[in-house]
Amino acid sequence: MSPEVIARFNAFIAAKGLRKTVQRDAIVAAAFSTTEHYTAEDLLAMARRIEPSVSRATVYRTLPLLVESGVLKEMDFGRDHKIYDPNYNEHPHHNHLICTDCDKIVEFEDQHIELLEDCISKRLGFSPASKSLRIEASCDQLKKMGACEKRKR
Amino acid sequence: MSPEVIARFNAFIAAKGLRKTVQRDAIVAAAFSTTEHYTAEDLLAMARRIEPSVSRATVYRTLPLLVESGVLKEMDFGRDHKIYDPNYNEHPHHNHLICTDCDKIVEFEDQHIELLEDCISKRLGFSPASKSLRIEASCDQLKKMGACEKRKR
DNA sequence: TTAAATGCAAATTATTTGCAGAAGC
DNA sequence: GCTTCTGCAAATAATTTGCATTTAA
Numbered sequence: 115m116s117p118e119v120i121a122r123f124n125a126f127i128a129a130k131g132l133r134k135t136v137q138r139d140a141i142v143a144a145a146f147s148t149t150e151h152y153t154a155e156d157l158l159a160m161a162r163r164i165e166p167s168v169s170r171a172t173v174y175r176t177l178p179l180l181v182e183s184g185v186l187k188e189m190d191f192g193r194d195h196k197i198y199d200p201n202y203n204e205h206p207h208h209n210h211l212i213c214t215d216c217d218k219i220v221e222f223e224d225q226h227i228e229l230l231e232d233c234i235s236k237r238l239g240f241s242p243a244s245k246s247l248r249i250e251a252s253c254d255q256l257k258k259m260g261a262c263e264k265r266k267r
Numbered sequence: 268m269s270p271e272v273i274a275r276f277n278a279f280i281a282a283k284g285l286r287k288t289v290q291r292d293a294i295v296a297a298a299f300s301t302t303e304h305y306t307a308e309d310l311l312a313m314a315r316r317i318e319p320s321v322s323r324a325t326v327y328r329t330l331p332l333l334v335e336s337g338v339l340k341e342m343d344f345g346r347d348h349k350i351y352d353p354n355y356n357e358h359p360h361h362n363h364l365i366c367t368d369c370d371k372i373v374e375f376e377d378q379h380i381e382l383l384e385d386c387i388s389k390r391l392g393f394s395p396a397s398k399s400l401r402i403e404a405s406c407d408q409l410k411k412m413g414a415c416e417k418r419k420r
Numbered sequence: 421t422t423a424a425a426t427g428c429a430a431a432t433t434a435t436t437t438g439c440a441g442a443a444g445c
Numbered sequence: 446g447c448t449t450c451t452g453c454a455a456a457t458a459a460t461t462t463g464c465a466t467t468t469a470a
Contacts, residue, residue, distance in 0.1 A: 133444050133449060154434080169452045174435060190345035194460090195434060211388065214396050224387055230379055231402055235364065238375060240404035243367050247400045249384055251393035286424060286469050307460080322427045327460060347435090348459060 116146040119185050119203050126183035140165030141176045145186060146200050151219060153195045191219075191248065209247040218253075269299040272338050272356050279336035293318030294329045298339060299353050304372060306348045344372075344401065362400040 123142055127134060144160035152160070154173055161168040177198065180186035187199045191212055201208065201221060207228055211220045227247055235242040276295055280287065297313035305313070307326055314321040330351065333339035340352040344365060354361065354374060360381055364373045380400055388395040 131449095135444070135450060137451070167452085171436085171453075172451060175450085188345065190343050192341065192343035192349070196345070211391055211393060213393065220391055220393075222387060222391060224383070226383055227380075227387075230377070230383065231400070234375060234377055234380075235402055235404045238364055238373055238404075240364060240366065240373075240402075240406055242402060242404045245400075245402045245404075247384070247398075249388055249393075249395060249398045251388045251391075251395045251398075254392050254394060284424090288425060288469075290426070320427085324428075324461085325426060328425085 116143070119146050123180065123183050123185050126185075127179070132179075136165055137161075137168045137172050138176055140168050141173055142180070145180060145198070149201055149204075151189070151197045151199050153197060155195070157198065189246070209249075211249040211251055214250050214252050269296070272299050276333065276336050276338050279338075280332070285332075289318055290314075290321045290325045291329055293321050294326055295333070298333060298351070302354055302357075304342070304350045304352050306350060308348070310351065342399070362402075364402040364404055367403050367405050 120142055124134065127138075141157065141161045143164055144157055147160065154170075154177060157177070158168065158170050158173045161173060177186070177188075180198075181188050185200075185203060187202045189197045189199055189210070191197060191210075197219075205221065205223060207225075208221045208223045209227060211222060212218075213220070228245075231245045231247075232242055235245075273295055277287065280291070294310065294314045296317055297310055300313065307323075307330060310330070311321065311323050311326045314326060330339070330341075333351075334341050338353075338356060340355045342350045342352055342363070344350060344363075350372075358374065358376060360378075361374045361376045362380060364375060365371075366373070381398075384398045384400075385395055388398075
């Protein structure tokens, strides 16, 4: 998926009259080198593995461009930092379930949700833009076995 | 609604062996004196109108107690601050639609969503805890009339 | 009396920004 | 060559915390 997404971002940059730089290229390449969610700090580390000269400031300046161009989604799950999701290109309609036990984020798709959201928006006099369903739930595995295989750290 | 909710919070405080103070009382009274959403800073201002000695630190120390006791919901809509919602006591299953044009938050209830969320959680091996559907949408009124009556500021 | 609560001010932490030098077009 | 970009370090802003003092039980 990376090649097309990166090309799309480069077209966006060009259309805006902005420039192509080694640092930007590294950040964008890093941003689509994984299907995991990541923070700005994570992205900095990943980008530096590609191009060590990348600075934190440039990451923070590039992230809004990625979001504005539509290739990356910014999410806020009430933690102290924002999380970025590179998977909307492949799965444009997915939602997130957050485990209250292990903090793990599970992605899922459901067409009924999609439909329902459209109905509700229209009923209230709005046109749906981006929708996000956040389900906070506890892991059945944890309850049964006293542990959760998804638990990190 | 305030009286019962406040009694519920006081019972929680007592059960935890914590104390009743004028500052705490003022913050709690302020927290349920409105059906609007508010920030920590807003709550500080409201509480100070009741009891001027209330400090910012005490507001920040009391908010987690209100949330933990279940009478107040903390929400994060990706702004730079958290927003608190006192309406879950009257409407335990409501969801939020956020207007991308005017930033207004509209509350709504829908039993289909409720049901769907339960199904999805179970399908993925989780037990639903708290669920929040966030729909970001643009205002039809704005598009038609070039203005949105809900726009503030 | 004694543990908990308070206000204040300083600390923390993610993110933003000013600036002078470097680099794309 | 003229802008845009960059790294750095300082600034910002919401929230948290240490501490000496006050207060509820």
